[in-house]
Amino acid sequence: MSFSSVLKEAVDGVKGSVSAMVLGVDGMPVEQHTVEKVISLDDLSAEASQMIKDIDKASHSLGVGDANEFSIISDRCGIFMHRINSEYYLALIIKPGGNFGKGRFKLRVLAPKLMREL
Amino acid sequence: MSFSSVLKEAVDGVKGSVSAMVLGVDGMPVEQHTVEKVISLDDLSAEASQMIKDIDKASHSLGVGDANEFSIISDRCGIFMHRINSEYYLALIIKPGGNFGKGRFKLRVLAPKLMREL
Numbered sequence: 001m002s003f004s005s006v007l008k009e010a011v012d013g014v015k016g017s018v019s020a021m022v023l024g025v026d027g028m029p030v031e032q033h034t035v036e037k038v039i040s041l042d043d044l045s046a047e048a049s050q051m052i053k054d055i056d057k058a059s060h061s062l063g064v065g066d067a068n069e070f071s072i073i074s075d076r077c078g079i080f081m082h083r084i085n086s087e088y089y090l091a092l093i094i095k096p097g098g099n100f101g102k103g104r105f106k107l108r109v110l111a112p113k114l115m116r117e118l
Numbered sequence: 119m120s121f122s123s124v125l126k127e128a129v130d131g132v133k134g135s136v137s138a139m140v141l142g143v144d145g146m147p148v149e150q151h152t153v154e155k156v157i158s159l160d161d162l163s164a165e166a167s168q169m170i171k172d173i174d175k176a177s178h179s180l181g182v183g184d185a186n187e188f189s190i191i192s193d194r195c196g197i198f199m200h201r202i203n204s205e206y207y208l209a210l211i212i213k214p215g216g217n218f219g220k221g222r223f224k225l226r227v228l229a230p231k232l233m234r235e236l
Contacts, residue, residue, distance in 0.1 A: 050176070054173075055190055058165050062161050070188065074177055074182040
């Protein structure tokens with residue numbers, strides 16, 4: 001399954017979902033699919049590296065091991081990040097009122113498909 | 119509704135939920151309710167202040183405004199944080215296999231009840 005078809009499935013299969021992206025933990029965007037620009041994926045890539053470091057530091061300090069997923073929800077959107085492997089993350093942006101639970105589920109199902117391609 | 123009854127409702131009303139806490143953005147624990155210790159709430163309090171700063175910094179850099187909620191999910195547990203107001207957060211810890219979606223919903227419903235007490 002190609003990156004682009006996985007990203008399209010993530011966006012099309014979740015109510016309110018507007019964009020999806022594969023990105024490196026270093027903040028390098030690999031591929032993205034957007035149907036509506038709610039946030040800049042370039043900005044998300046730029047922020048992601050530090051966010052991932054901060055979250056990993058916190059989860060290790062708390063003794064819960066690697067953070068497989070994290071999310072930030074504001075009035076503007078939900079940002080869902082799912083670890084594909086130690087090098088890559090899959091991100092999904094969902095508008096308010098969208099199906100956040102289904103979004104998390106989709107990322108969990110799709111991340112292993114991407115892992116096989118990376 | 120007292121803090122303790124709200125925290126008890128959060129834990130009792132969500133499958134897999136093991137503890138709930140009201141804490142200040144400065145990392146000061148206000149009240150907690152635990153039925154099973156999966157992580158140390160003292161450690162969570164100690165980490166929370168920096169986590170909240172990091173998440174707020176990221177969400178503002180991304181132009182999505184205040185982060186009303188954030189979560190970190192590992193193999194060991196899900197940590198769900200919901201902003202009550204500018205000074206306090208409500209935290210919920212849920213074991214793997216628990217109902218994360220219901221947990222988020224409960225925090226959204228219960229946070230305004232706590233806001234009236236703070």
